[in-house]
Amino acid sequence: MSQVLHTPPPTPAPADDDLAALAARHGLSVSGARPSLPEYVRQLWARRHFISAFATAKLTSQYSQAKLGQVWQVMTPLLNAAVYYFIFGVLLDTKRNVPDYIPFLVTGVFIWTFTQSSIMSGTRAISGNLGLVRALHFPRAALPISFALQQLQQLLFSMCALVVILLCFGVPVAASWVLAVPALILQFTFNAGVAMIMARLGAKTPDIAQLMPFVLRTWMYISGVMWSIERLTGQHKGLPSWVAPVLKANPPAVYIDLMRYSLIDSFKASQLPPHVWALATGWALVAGVVGFIYFWKAEETYGRG
Amino acid sequence: MAENTFEINDRVPAGRTPAERIPTVVVDGVDIVYRVNGTGAGKGSATAALNRMLRRKQAEKAAGVRKVHAVKNVSFVAYKGEAIGLIGTNGSGKSTLLKAIAGLLPVENGRIFTDGQPSLLGVNAALMNDLTGERNVYLGGLAMGMSREQVKDRYQDIVDFSGINEKGDFITLPMRTYSSGMAARLRFSIAAAKDHDVLLIDEALATGDAAFRIRSEERIRALREQAGTVFLVSHSAKSIRDTCDRVLWLERGELRMDGPTEEVMEQYEAFTGDKGNKPKPKAKPKPKPTTAVPA
Numbered sequence: 001m002s003q004v005l006h007t008p009p010p011t012p013a014p015a016d017d018d019l020a021a022l023a024a025r026h027g028l029s030v031s032g033a034r035p036s037l038p039e040y041v042r043q044l045w046a047r048r049h050f051i052s053a054f055a056t057a058k059l060t061s062q063y064s065q066a067k068l069g070q071v072w073q074v075m076t077p078l079l080n081a082a083v084y085y086f087i088f089g090v091l092l093d094t095k096r097n098v099p100d101y102i103p104f105l106v107t108g109v110f111i112w113t114f115t116q117s118s119i120m121s122g123t124r125a126i127s128g129n130l131g132l133v134r135a136l137h138f139p140r141a142a143l144p145i146s147f148a149l150q151q152l153q154q155l156l157f158s159m160c161a162l163v164v165i166l167l168c169f170g171v172p173v174a175a176s177w178v179l180a181v182p183a184l185i186l187q188f189t190f191n192a193g194v195a196m197i198m199a200r201l202g203a204k205t206p207d208i209a210q211l212m213p214f215v216l217r218t219w220m221y222i223s224g225v226m227w228s229i230e231r232l233t234g235q236h237k238g239l240p241s242w243v244a245p246v247l248k249a250n251p252p253a254v255y256i257d258l259m260r261y262s263l264i265d266s267f268k269a270s271q272l273p274p275h276v277w278a279l280a281t282g283w284a285l286v287a288g289v290v291g292f293i294y295f296w297k298a299e300e301t302y303g304r305g
Numbered sequence: 306m307a308e309n310t311f312e313i314n315d316r317v318p319a320g321r322t323p324a325e326r327i328p329t330v331v332v333d334g335v336d337i338v339y340r341v342n343g344t345g346a347g348k349g350s351a352t353a354a355l356n357r358m359l360r361r362k363q364a365e366k367a368a369g370v371r372k373v374h375a376v377k378n379v380s381f382v383a384y385k386g387e388a389i390g391l392i393g394t395n396g397s398g399k400s401t402l403l404k405a406i407a408g409l410l411p412v413e414n415g416r417i418f419t420d421g422q423p424s425l426l427g428v429n430a431a432l433m434n435d436l437t438g439e440r441n442v443y444l445g446g447l448a449m450g451m452s453r454e455q456v457k458d459r460y461q462d463i464v465d466f467s468g469i470n471e472k473g474d475f476i477t478l479p480m481r482t483y484s485s486g487m488a489a490r491l492r493f494s495i496a497a498a499k500d501h502d503v504l505l506i507d508e509a510l511a512t513g514d515a516a517f518r519i520r521s522e523e524r525i526r527a528l529r530e531q532a533g534t535v536f537l538v539s540h541s542a543k544s545i546r547d548t549c550d551r552v553l554w555l556e557r558g559e560l561r562m563d564g565p566t567e568e569v570m571e572q573y574e575a576f577t578g579d580k581g582n583k584p585k586p587k588a589k590p591k592p593k594p595t596t597a598v599p600a
Contacts, residue, residue, distance in 0.1 A: 019333040019380060023418030026328050031417040032408025050447035054431075057444050061435035064479065131430035134409050136448055137422055304411050 034300040035139075037293070044139045051142050055149040077113065077158040081106040081165075088226040098228050099266040103166050107263060108225040110162055111256045114155040115191050116216050121147040122195025123212050126203035126302050133303030140302045141295050144199040148192040152184070162263070171264055179262035186284040187255040193287030196295035203302050223252040230271065248273040251283040329503050329533040330383040330406055330423065334415035337376040337401050337558075375401040377558040378415070383503075385533040390549035390566065392539070392573055398558040399538045403505045406536065420533060423503035424449070426496045434481040438469055438491055441480055445495035459498050466524070467494035468517065490517050497524050504532045508539055522547060542570060 035043060044051075063072040088094040089101055098104055125144040126133060133140060159180075167173075202208050224232070224247065233244035247253060253273075258280055260267040273279060376398040383389055391399045404410040406417055407425050431448035432441045442463050446456035467490045469475045469483075480488055506525065525548055529535040539545050545552060545566065552569040554562040556576075562569045 019331050019382065020416065020418070022328060022382065023331040023333070026420070028328065028331055028418035028420050031406060031419045031423065032411065047447075047450065049453050050444075050450075053444050053447050057433055057436055057440060061433045064435040129430075132448075134404065135425055135427055135430045137408065137424060138448065138450065300411070303409065 032300055034296070037296060040139055040141075040296050040299065044141055044145075047138050047142050050138065051146045051149060054142070054146045055153060058147070058150045059153050073154065073157040074161045077110055078161050078165075080113065081109050084109050084226060094227045097231055100169060100171060100264050103162075103169050103171050103264050104228075104260060104267065105226060106162060106165050107260050108256050110155065110158045111187070111259050112220055112223060112225045112252055113158070114151055114187065115194075115252050115255070116220065117154070118148040118151045118191035118195050119198055119216065120209075120212055121151065122191075123198040123202040123209045125195065125199040127206040127209065130303050140199075140299055141196060141292065144195040144295065145192050148188060148195045151191065152188050155184070166263060171266075174265055176262045176265075180259060183255060183258040183262060183280065186280045189284035189288040190251055190255070191287075193284070193289070193291030196291035197287075200295050200298050203298070219250075219252065222247055223250060223256065224248070225252075225256065228271070229253065245273065249279060251287070254280050254283060327385045327420075327533075328382050329385050329420040330536075331418040332379055332381050332383075332402075332406065332415070333418070335376060335379050335402075335405065335412045335417060336374070336414040337398070337405055337410060338413040339373040339375055339401075341371045341373060375558050376405070376555075379555070379558075379560045380415075381553060381560065381563055383534045383536070387551055388529050388535040388537065388549045390537050390539065390545040390552040391555060392545060392552060392569070393555035393561075394577065397555045399555050400507055402555065403507055403536060403538055406503075407505055419503060421502035423505055424499075424501050426501075426504055426506040427492070428496045429492055432480065432492065432495075435479055437479055438464075438476040438483070441491070442476075442495055445492075446498065449496070449499045451499055463494045463498050466497075466520065467491045486514065493521055497521070497528060501528065501532045503534045503536075504528055505536045506538065542574065546570060 034040075059073075060070070063069055066072055068075070084105055085102060089105060094101075122144045125147050126140065129143055132143075198208070198212070229247045230244055233239055233247070248257070254276060257267075257272055258276060261269060261272055261276075379402065391403065393399050401410065403425065405412055406419065407423050408417075408419070409425070428445040428448055431445050433444065436444065442460055443453075443456050446459070446463075447453070451459075464470055464476050467487075469487060469491055475483065475487070480491070483491070522544065525535065525537070529548070535548070537545065537548055549566050552562075552564065552566045552573075553560060554569050554573055562572060
């Protein structure tokens with residue numbers, strides 16, 4: 001062995017299994033290990049500017065090639081609402097018995113779209129950004145949260161359009177409009193939580209992204225986006241009595257009804273499910289906390305294999 | 306194995322005594338295995354996929370999952386102040402090893418210890434072609450973990466270094482309008498703006514024109530002075546010789562040689578037949594003195 005060396009070693013050489021000891025002696029840590037939950041929260045907080053910059057960048061790059069540019073931020077939701085009005089308001093005539101049907105419908109579509117797109121983009125948050133995950137170090141929860149934030153920004157554009165629609169259809173400006181703010185915050189928390197759950201599932205099984213549109217469409221139809229749940233269940237005499245309360249307590253329906261209640265004066269408090277704010281807060285907390293912990297549990301596995 | 310490590314551990318960078326050497330990266334008997342889905346080995350791939358879902362672990366091979374053993378039992382210790390080149394023919398596991406050191410790939414066996422968070426030089430994935438160069442500088446900086454103030458402070462340096470604005474106000478144009486050379490320069494400039502403890506560079510020097518290449522090599526040297534340790538993967542013998550004082554040679558995932566740049570490069574060039582004046586490459590060059598790691 002000695003002929004292998006240029007110069008004799010000045011110190012005795014450590015053996016192979018001493019490498020771990022050498023690392024420990026100099027305080028080195030194992031590469032790519034999952035941080036503790038508090039540490040993870042701290043890292044995520046440190047990246048808050050990245051989260052918002054990434055969301056804004058995604059949002060603005062979306063229409064940067066279009067001639068009309070950012071006008072599409074408002075045009076797209078309006079066109080969406082117009083299509084739904086044509087199908088459900090004109091062709092199917094769902095508007096019977098629903099006062100202020102157009103504001104009712106458009107609010108429903110916008111608020112639902114917020115949840116739907118957050119979940120959809122959350123599903124692809126990791127699997128669609130493997131390049132980023134494999135190149136840079138950051139708490140991976142930044143991605144699903146950033147995508148949910150992007151949808152929130154998108155929704156704020158839609159809300160501007162919504163205000164115009166409300167005023168055009170003679171809905172009066174009321175103090176209750178302020179309630180839209182806490183409702184949106186709660187919905188955002190819920191969306192981000194579900195997005196994180198879906199991000200972990202989608203990272204392991206990308207096939208879920210193919211399945212989600214069907215799940216989400218079903219969810220949309222039972223959440224009373226285009227019609228009033230109570231009127232629908234009122235018409236079907238054969239339905240068991242628990243169906244209407246359950247449908248009304250499902251998270252998108254809660255957030256949609258809250259928004260309708262705060263914005264549309266003909267949507268009365270009696271149409272809300274009981275304890276609606278508790279319900280909205282509960283869903284937000286459950287989804288937010290469970291989603292965050294569930295996502296963090298697999299932190300070290302994202303982008304691998 | 307003890308002999309090998311013996312050698313590796315005791316290579317002292319010139320002008321240093323062993324007492325002041327501080328390890329920054331310890332790679333301890335690392336294996337890295339890729340599992341690839343859907344290679345369709347055996348049966349038709351739809352059946353294979355179903356099989357895979359139903360039986361999970363038991364029948365990986367039957368279900369068309371192929372294992373690729375990319376890095377095999379590699380051990381070495383990197384010290385503060387070293388610039389280490391990683392060489393080897395294509396597909397020999399260089400980039401894989403780099404990603405594992407960065408903590409971005411799991412190891413099958415063994416462990417990798419690091420001082421702080423090693424970071425790969427590169428922000429390509431975080432940048433968006435539809436945004437202006439200016440916004441990409443901010444986005445890239447934030448993605449690497451710089452604070453808003455840090456990015457603001459270094460913004461002008463980054464733009465000046467990239468030379469994007471030498472031919473007009475290009476930084477306010479979307480990146481998709483840049484030539485590939487310009488885009489590469491901006492990407493390198495953003496990536497090199499951050500100080501790193503352990504810096505991992507994968508073929509980053511091959512971009513841009515000659516003037517920019519010289520500038521970027523200077524920048525790498527500066528980074529190396531700030532950073533504890535620099536790893537450089539490159540196929541350019543010149544940039545390895547210019548930048549590195551120690552070279553690891555990986556071949557088929559195995560660490561074949563570990564030693565001072567010149568010695569390893571000579572052997573490597575003989576192996577690949579690069580210089581032409583060397584004898585025919587042997588399958589396994591005999592380890593010269595100090596070329597301690599037998600394949």
